[in-house]
Amino acid sequence: MCQATRDILWEQAKNWIREQNQCAGLVLRVGSGQATYHRYDPTRKQHLINYGARMIAAKHQPETAQGWLSTREIRSRGYFGGEVSVLNLLAHTCCHEFAHLLQHSAGQRHYGSVHNRHFYEALDELHTSGAAHATRQHLSEQAAVAGIELPGSAFELPNPVQARQQWQVGDAVRFGDGRSKKKGEVIRVNRKTCTVLVNHQSRLLRYRVPLQLLSPAT
Ligand SMILES: [Zn+2]
Numbered sequence: 001m002c003q004a005t006r007d008i009l010w011e012q013a014k015n016w017i018r019e020q021n022q023c024a025g026l027v028l029r030v031g032s033g034q035a036t037y038h039r040y041d042p043t044r045k046q047h048l049i050n051y052g053a054r055m056i057a058a059k060h061q062p063e064t065a066q067g068w069l070s071t072r073e074i075r076s077r078g079y080f081g082g083e084v085s086v087l088n089l090l091a092h093t094c095c096h097e098f099a100h101l102l103q104h105s106a107g108q109r110h111y112g113s114v115h116n117r118h119f120y121e122a123l124d125e126l127h128t129s130g131a132a133h134a135t136r137q138h139l140s141e142q143a144a145v146a147g148i149e150l151p152g153s154a155f156e157l158p159n160p161v162q163a164r165q166q167w168q169v170g171d172a173v174r175f176g177d178g179r180s181k182k183k184g185e186v187i188r189v190n191r192k193t194c195t196v197l198v199n200h201q202s203r204l205l206r207y208r209v210p211l212q213l214l215s216p217a218t
Helices: 002-020 051-058 069-077 086-105 119-130 131-146 158-165
Strands: 025-029 035-042 046-052 172-175 182-189 193-200 203-210
Touching: 002 025, 002 035, 002 046, 002 086, 002 131, 035 086, 046 086, 069 086, 069 119, 069 193, 086 119, 086 131, 172 193, 172 203, 182 203
Parallel strands: 025 046
Antiparallel strands: 035 046, 172 182, 182 193, 193 203
């Protein structure tokens, strides 16, 4: 991802960036946590983009990829045809962070409104100009050379509205695995969870269970 960001995105934009800020440099690195961000160091005149290793891991599974802004952006803005896959997510993440760099260079990053109109103009432009596609291509090729599997097949993301409509108050449900397997009754349907009442050794316990972990009790 670091290489794709430098070879494709930075390479295409660096002349424009240096018109705004003559000696601007770029440092790319991988952090060990989830944190993924762009930051600018004014004393060194250096842009820094950090990709979190755990973010990359999270974007490999539909369940953990769901909560990320990049998943929502691909779907709601129709980037890469609205298709969420590991490859598209990682390519889009490069573009997302690079759009922050462009936004910053244009002087449009403001405290409290980071994902503003200017940010999305820059991000849209990366997608319509073909830069995002080239980034995706580069990632895919480099991964193949390195023997890393980056699936390009679309995730089946559970539709939250559909998942919610599946349950009603009074439904008998089960959740959990093995020894922690539980059976109970839905007493409330929330946005992303159901509140389930479980009778455990004649004590009534309430659990908030994520929709995707519930199944009907028969
Ligand atoms: Zn952002």
